[in-house]
Amino acid sequence: MTPHVIEPDPQAGAAVKAADRAHVFHSWSAQGLIDPLAVAGAEGSYFWDYDGNRYLDFTSGLVYTNIGYQHPRVVAAIQEQAGKLATFAPAFAVDVRSEAARLIAERTPGDLDKIFFTNGGAEAVENAVRMARLHTGRTKVLSAYRSYHGATSTAINLTGDPRRWASDNGSAGVVRFWAPFLYRSPFYATTEAEESARALQHLEDTIAFEGPATIAAIILETVPGTAGIMTPPPGYLAGVREICDKYGIVFVLDEVMAGFGRTGKWFAAEHFDVVPDLMTFAKGVNSGYVPLGGVAISEKIAATFDKRPYPGGLTYSGHPLACAAAVATIHVMEDEKVVENAAHIGETVLGPGLRALAERHPSVGEVRGMGVFWALDLVKNRETREPLVPYNASGEANAPMAAFGAAAKKNGLWPFVNMNRTHAVPACNVTEAEAREGLVALDAALSVADEHTA
Numbered sequence: 086m087t088p089h090v091i092e093p094d095p096q097a098g099a100a101v102k103a104a105d106r107a108h109v110f111h112s113w114s115a116q117g118l119i120d121p122l123a124v125a126g127a128e129g130s131y132f133w134d135y136d137g138n139r140y141l142d143f144t145s146g147l148v149y150t151n152i153g154y155q156h157p158r159v160v161a162a163i164q165e166q167a168g169k170l171a172t173f174a175p176a177f178a179v180d181v182r183s184e185a186a187r188l189i190a191e192r193t194p195g196d197l198d199k200i201f202f203t204n205g206g207a208e209a210v211e212n213a214v215r216m217a218r219l220h221t222g223r224t225k226v227l228s229a230y231r232s233y234h235g236a237t238s239t240a241i242n243l244t245g246d247p248r249r250w251a252s253d254n255g256s257a258g259v260v261r262f263w264a265p266f267l268y269r270s271p272f273y274a275t276t277e278a279e280e281s282a283r284a285l286q287h288l289e290d291t292i293a294f295e296g297p298a299t300i301a302a303i304i305l306e307t308v309p310g311t312a313g314i315m316t317p318p319p320g321y322l323a324g325v326r327e328i329c330d331k332y333g334i335v336f337v338l339d340e341v342m343a344g345f346g347r348t349g350k351w352f353a354a355e356h357f358d359v360v361p362d363l364m365t366f367a368k369g370v371n372s373g374y375v376p377l378g379g380v381a382i383s384e385k386i387a388a389t390f391d392k393r394p395y396p397g398g399l400t401y402s403g404h405p406l407a408c409a410a411a412v413a414t415i416h417v418m419e420d421e422k423v424v425e426n427a428a429h430i431g432e433t434v435l436g437p438g439l440r441a442l443a444e445r446h447p448s449v450g451e452v453r454g455m456g457v458f459w460a461l462d463l464v465k466n467r468e469t470r471e472p473l474v475p476y477n478a479s480g481e482a483n484a485p486m487a488a489f490g491a492a493a494k495k496n497g498l499w500p501f502v503n504m505n506r507t508h509a510v511p512a513c514n515v516t517e518a519e520a521r522e523g524l525v526a527l528d529a530a531l532s533v534a535d536e537h538t539a
Contacts, residue, residue: 098135207235
């Protein structure tokens with residue numbers, strides 16, 4: 086792909102910024118304290134502003150542009166579908182909707198062969214939980230503290246990170262537990278085997294005290310995303326599967342962020358040889374070009390609704406434009422070996438490169454991840470593992486991470502920064518040269534973080 090010629094137009098940028106500040110209400114923000122970058126365009130792994138600054142996007146938007154920006158085949162598919170059938174109600178059989186469902190079902194593990202389409206990940210989680218509750222006749226759902234499942238009513242209450250706090254209504258029907266995370270183990274474990282065994286015992290103890298017959302589902306991100314990309318230790322997810330089978334609990338895996346190539350497999354569950362009862366997806370299913378999410382449903386749960394109506398639906402479920410984008414994206418990922426590229430980049434460039442950065446920078450406490458899904462856990466002190474900034478820090482307390490982020494941007498890298506971590510999550514089709522470019526920029530930015538270590 087030939088690099089786009091960037092022609093600065095600060096006046097146009099100022100107009101875009103002014104209109105944004107006058108009328109757009111932004112997510113997760115104090116509106117008067119933000120200064121959104123006015124974006125002029127994007128292509129592949131890069132985007133640029135109206136002043137002519139070009140950034141390598143190490144965030145993939147919000148970890149969803151798995152095939153990069155403006156892939157010509159997907160753009161063309163959306164345009165073609167708009168000319169053919171731009172929209173149609175969800176109760177009808179529409180060719181592109183059926184084809185998207187077929188292609189997704191072919192790639193999901195096990196018997197997750199029925200697809201319920203939503204507009205995004207949070208709605209997918211909402212409906213997966215509803216299905217589990219109706220299937221079991223139970224109410225409670227167990228979720229992990231270090232998690233994010235979306236911002237709609239049920240999804241935000243399932244979420245374990247601080248974004249839940251302002252909307253927490255007592256978390257009706259939600260019980261939280263500690264999932265494994267060896268680097269900051271809540272179980273005083275020293276090995277992956279210990280962490281897995283103790284986390285599973287903690288989960289089973291929680292179930293025992295809550296009452297197994299009251300629990301509809303356990304939901305986990307296969308590999309937690311925004312909360313820190315903590316790859317589960319060997320045996321953990323298989324152990325959760327066994328516990329769910331033992332007590333008749335529905336096992337839900339949230340693959341909204343980890344799915345569609347992000348970890349070097351079509352779905353992260355493949356790394357752990359686990360098949361859930363329900364699996365949620367969104368983001369990478371069509372690289373975010375048109376909003377789309379969904380629930381992949383097992384045979385036994387789908388059978389619950391063979392004669393009994395499922396009491397849920399969305400006006401735009403399986404929207405033709407979104408499904409056309411999904412069909413094209415999946416074909417692109419197959420034809421261009423995007424999933425294989427994500428695995429290759431993780432194994433040969435990002436993994437080794439990030440570990441090399443950790444050796445040089447005292448601010449890096451741990452490197453963890455797979456594929457194009459990595460986190461650097463930044464610390465004040467490697468021995469104590471004290472985070473570089475306090476949990477959920479803001480304002481002056483967050484200054485070290487703000488300085489790190491500013492340094493990355495100054496070096497042409499748009500970083501993913503959350504609490505005391507930076508995540509390296511470029512597009513799944515990022516090239517070796519682009520990944521190495523990102524590592525060079527991270528190297529310079531980490532020197533700024535090093536200044537805040539003890």
